[in-house]
Amino acid sequence: MFHSGDDGRYRKVCNSKNKDSSFCKFYHLTFHVCTHTTTRTHTHTQTHMHAHxxxxxxxxxNTQMRTDFIKPMLSV
Incomplete structure (x- = not known):
């Protein structure tokens, strides 16, 4: 994942004469996708954790009723 620090380094390099290089195009695309994905994943994780x-x-x-049966197995 890229973080804000990586974005700062990207801007320093790619706002210069190198901004049209394949590296900068790739970095910009990757950073944008990662940022977007991180936001969506966070939202999805919250929803998933709630459901889970x-x-x-x-x-x-349901398991609580069988604790006496399970405990001897765990203590072995």
Whole structure:
């Protein structure tokens, strides 16, 4: 992932006469995609974690009744 520090270095190099080089075109595309992806992933992760937490609580509730059966297996 690229961070704001990487963006600063990109701007220093690519705002100069090198801005049309293949490196700068690639870097700009990669940075833009990574920034966009990071934002979307963060939103998706929040949604996923919420859904996962709900599902986990149901599983945990069902498992709780079998704790006495599971504990001896874990202590071996």
């Amino acid at each position: 937490t709900q599902a986990h609580m149901h599983i945990h509730t």
